Amino acid sequence: MTEQTQSDDVKKIPAQSAAPAEETLTDSRPAAAPSQDDVPEPVTADAAPAGAGPAEPAQTPSDGAATEPAGTPAETVGPAAADAAELTEPAELTEPAEAAEAVAEPVPAEATPAESVTPGPRKRLRDRRGLRAAVRWTAAVVVFAALGGAAAYAVTQPERTEIPGLETPDDGRWTYPALKLPKLPAGQPGAMDSDNPAGRHYADLRTLLLPVPAGAKRDTSFPDRGGWLPTADFVEIYPEDVRKKFRAALDDNTLRHIAARAWTMPDGTRTEIYLVQFATEPYTTRVRNELIVPAAFAQAAHPQTDTTWSDDDSAVPKGEMVSPYNEASPRGATHLRAAYITAGDTLAVVHMEKAGTQPAVPFHQTVVLQSQLLG
CATH class of the missing domain: 1.20.5 (Single alpha-helices involved in coiled-coils or other helix-helix interfaces)
Incomplete structure (x- = not known):
C-alpha cells in the first residue's frame, strides 16, 4: 500500500517539459532536449508521507529558470517577459495547459520598452x-x-x-637696369628734404646719371663717371647765336660742374643727359628761366610744349618741376624731344633725336626715371 501511494504521487507531479517547445518558439529552429538539470528529482517516501495530498512543487532557483520551458532560446524572450519573470515569485508550478498558454502568448508590441527600439x-x-x-x-x-x-x-x-x-603689350619702352640711389654721407639730408632748403645734392652727381638701357651703345666721347663735361661742349645743344650768352649765364650763377652721359639705341634714337649743378636751388631756377625763354635748340628752333606729358607728371618726385618739349611738324630730317628737370641745386637736360618720327613713350620713360634719381 505504501509503495502504491508513492507511485501515484510521483505521477501527479507535472514535468517541466510538458509544454512542447515547438509551439512556443517564434523561429523555425528545433527545440533543444530538456537537460537533466531542468527535470526535478522524484519525491521519495521520506519527502511525502503516505496519504498526503499532492506534493508541493520543488522550489525553483532564484534566477527564474524553472518558469521557462525547456529548450527555449534566450533570444526569443523579450525584455518585458524577462522583467515579468523577475518580478513574479512562482510559489507553485502551474498546470501543464496553463504553462503552455503563458509561454505561447506573444508579448504585445506596446509593452516593449522604448529603449529596446x-x-x-x-x-x-x-x-x-x-x-x-x-x-x-x-x-x-x-x-x-x-x-x-x-x-x-x-x-x-x-x-x-x-x-x-x-x-x-610692347609699347616701345626701353629696358633699364634696376635703379639704385647712392648712399648719402652720414647725417646729410636728401636734395628734396624739407630740412635742406638749399636743395643740395650731397651724393656725387655722376652717380645720379640714368644708366644706359639694354641694347644701347654708349657714346665714349662723353665723360660718364670718369670726369666732368666742359661747359663749351654742353652749350653746343643750343643755337650757335646764343651759346656765348648761355655760357656766361652759367658762370655768373655759380656753376659747379656738369655730369653727362650719351647712348644710341638700335633704332637710331640718340639720347644725351646733362646734369648741371649750381651752388643752391635759386641759381638753378634763374638759369632755367634764361635757357627756356626763348626755348630753342640747335636741331629745333621753335619747339612746342609736349601736351601729352600730363599723364606722366604724377610719377615725378614732389618738389621737382619738368618742362617737356616736342618738335612740331613740319620737321627736318630728325625729330627732337627735350625736357628740363629742376631738382634742387641741379638742372637736368634730357635731349633725344631720331631720324623720321620719334615715339613719345621711351622719351617720357627716360625723363621720369631721371627725375626719380634726382629726387
Whole structure:
C-alpha cells in the first residue's frame, strides 16, 4: 500500500517539459532536449508521507529558470517577459495547459520598452558620422587653402610676360637696369628734404646719371663717371647765336660742374643727359628761366610744349618741376624731344633725336626715371 501511494504521487507531479517547445518558439529552429538539470528529482517516501495530498512543487532557483520551458532560446524572450519573470515569485508550478498558454502568448508590441527600439549604439554611430564629416570638410579647406597659396606664389614669381593672359603689350619702352640711389654721407639730408632748403645734392652727381638701357651703345666721347663735361661742349645743344650768352649765364650763377652721359639705341634714337649743378636751388631756377625763354635748340628752333606729358607728371618726385618739349611738324630730317628737370641745386637736360618720327613713350620713360634719381 505504501509503495502504491508513492507511485501515484510521483505521477501527479507535472514535468517541466510538458509544454512542447515547438509551439512556443517564434523561429523555425528545433527545440533543444530538456537537460537533466531542468527535470526535478522524484519525491521519495521520506519527502511525502503516505496519504498526503499532492506534493508541493520543488522550489525553483532564484534566477527564474524553472518558469521557462525547456529548450527555449534566450533570444526569443523579450525584455518585458524577462522583467515579468523577475518580478513574479512562482510559489507553485502551474498546470501543464496553463504553462503552455503563458509561454505561447506573444508579448504585445506596446509593452516593449522604448529603449529596446532605439538602442544607444545608433546615437554613437551618428556622432561618429558627424565627426568624420567635420574632419573631411576641415581637410578639404586646408587642401584648397594650400593650393590657393601655391597658385598665388606661382603667379607672383615669373615675369608678367611669361604668364599666359597677363602679357604686357610692347609699347616701345626701353629696358633699364634696376635703379639704385647712392648712399648719402652720414647725417646729410636728401636734395628734396624739407630740412635742406638749399636743395643740395650731397651724393656725387655722376652717380645720379640714368644708366644706359639694354641694347644701347654708349657714346665714349662723353665723360660718364670718369670726369666732368666742359661747359663749351654742353652749350653746343643750343643755337650757335646764343651759346656765348648761355655760357656766361652759367658762370655768373655759380656753376659747379656738369655730369653727362650719351647712348644710341638700335633704332637710331640718340639720347644725351646733362646734369648741371649750381651752388643752391635759386641759381638753378634763374638759369632755367634764361635757357627756356626763348626755348630753342640747335636741331629745333621753335619747339612746342609736349601736351601729352600730363599723364606722366604724377610719377615725378614732389618738389621737382619738368618742362617737356616736342618738335612740331613740319620737321627736318630728325625729330627732337627735350625736357628740363629742376631738382634742387641741379638742372637736368634730357635731349633725344631720331631720324623720321620719334615715339613719345621711351622719351617720357627716360625723363621720369631721371627725375626719380634726382629726387
